[in-house]
Amino acid sequence: MSTVSSRIEVNEAYLREQFHNCSDIVFRSFQLQDDTKLLLVCFDGMTKLQGVEENVLKPLIFNGLPQGIDRIQSLEEIFGREWLPLTKVKTDVSLKDLTNHILQGSLAILVDGEASALVAQLQGFETRGIQEPRKEATLRGSKEGFVENLRTNTTLIRRRIIHPQLKIESYTVGKYTQTEVILAYIQGLAEEKVLGEVREKLGKIELDGVIDSAYIEEWIENNSFSIFSQIQNTERPDIVTAGLLEGKAAILVNGTPFALILPVTLWSGLQSADDYFERFIFVILTRMIRYIMTFVSFALPALYVALSTFHPEMIPSYLMIGIATARESSPFPTVIEVLIMMFVFDGLQEAGVHLPNQLGPVVSIIGALVIGQAAVEAGIISTPIIIVISLTGIASYTIPRYSATLPFRLIRYLLLFITGVLGFVGFAFGMIFLLIHLVMQESFGTPFLSPVAPFDGKRIKDLFIRYPFWSKNGRTKKGSP
Structure with a gap:
């Protein structure tokens, strides 16, 4: 069985088999006034259900499908148009994709009689707040550091580079962890040869799991037996921003506050943000x-x-x-x-x-x-x-x-x-x-x-002597903090 069935019992049986012995999985069944069966599936602690219960479930159970000038034909339509308009909502027809979305903290909504499932990205797990990096503290400058949440980290970069040419590509790495990995760069500044090499190496990674960005670093670097790392790691968004503005690429991994910057030189490790x-x-x-x-x-x-x-x-x-x-x-x-x-x-x-x-x-x-x-x-x-x-x-x-x-x-x-x-x-x-x-x-x-x-x-000129900013013409190719 590979696709979502129109029979809700079949879908529930498949999901219960997949999540067998998972004590934190939640199956919530409802029956509407017209006897339509509704099933919600999510992991306890990973999905935010408060807004769904108040704004979606109670109106459905007591009032049924709302009908106005434009008649609504399905629950999928009512979720997408009426009750979850500000939430990223997907329609899944593959049971494998549906399982992966549930594991990532999304809410799965299945309706009896409809051969598709609605997936609402309502992740609500706890995350660490933005703090100053301990290992890269500076006397002056930003006090913000990356955290373990990937979307928070990409936001910290987009707040600093407000331009549509900032591109963020997503990859999934790890057989069991299914870790999201981000490749960030500024189109037009980053060299396509470097980006092509990084994309190729990210696509060839074969690991059971990715716990930290160090797993990615060892896999994609040119010479793993060298004592010198060919990739720079940092917790500071301003350093990543400076690297992107120089034409470099950055790799961010979900679950770790350390971003990777490439390519680098020996002098990158000897320069401080305070410079x-x-x-x-x-x-x-x-x-x-x-x-x-x-x-x-x-x-x-x-x-x-x-x-x-x-x-x-x-x-x-x-x-x-x-x-x-x-x-x-x-x-x-x-x-x-x-x-x-x-x-x-x-x-x-x-x-x-x-x-x-x-x-x-x-x-x-x-x-x-x-x-x-x-x-x-x-x-x-x-x-x-x-x-x-x-x-x-x-x-x-x-x-x-x-x-x-x-x-x-x-x-x-x-x-x-x-x-x-x-x-x-x-x-x-x-x-x-x-x-x-x-x-x-x-x-x-x-x-x-x-x-x-x-x-x-x-x-x-920016290696040994830091020239004033007004003396530089155009983009600096070397010398990020």
Whole structure:
């Protein structure tokens, strides 16, 4: 049986079989004055029935079909024209489609004698209100963040881009979850080659379920084995808006507040929304500090090991004497000391992330102070190591996006290992291999180091120096917050 029957008993039997052992399914039967049978099917807690009961069911039960100058022939017509004119109403003849609509929170209305079902999209489940994103908080700018409701998220974008060329395409992904996925772009600005590639990959996704946008990200990115993500994730509607205005595309997934932006470059993860909300003169300084500290976040431990162990002649004599004196009682080689403290620091950071909000910062700070001080006093770790790891940790926190810090944390360990074996030669080889990987990397046809490699003079002006908005001519191709 694939289509809706004109006999309401047959349809009810099919739906009851489909939703067998579903305690939250609701079947409500009614009989009108002319003995016409009516059946409403929905899931308890997912459908808003208050308006339907007051404005639809009671008039039908007590008054029957209203007749005026234009005679109404069916219940489908009365629902569509009279009682649910402001609600999105569909007519289903397929039982499979009817089942899917009920699962999504719609109200199914079946009438005895009519070989079709009416579906009213009256979803009424609870959703989280719009709040400021915690991981991407800014000093200035919008305080709105995406939520788990997809329609709320698309509304946040449409409120900012009031133009008919903003297109929103819908896809359904996941065998069991049937998750709605949105592809948003501005027609005329986004490249058709990129959109075609995204559409093709979305159409090929074969998953049992999609819980978060990360499922989509891993499926459609160009190189899943690279430590650098080729897709940017964000909770901020203003960042998505800026990306769309630059000709990028955005993917939004129902049930998650994280949107995906593509294509991206390495520099996208190093730029903050505040770069475009503060005066450009100050942004020049903060960007230079951020780029330098990014290098420090993954290179400082390896450089310290190379200088103090393999090339002490490159350190001033009085400074080297102080380092040697501090390390005199340490039982471990320098590289082992650094490795231990890096491991402890990352462990404290993970503990701070997963503990409750009230306990996380306290545990991280107390743990760092107590463990660091105790290790120095016990002679296990030397004082310079504590300074190096502390500077490394502070430098990593200058990167504005958490997901952008993860590759550099891994690079930090790899560089430390190869430098601990080969010294500066190993450090040089590590940096060369890193640059080769970045040059070979791309995101949906866009080189990952663009506009530095390949060099593009027009686009590079907003990479290191944020020019004032009045100096820009036309659309900025690179440099969204």
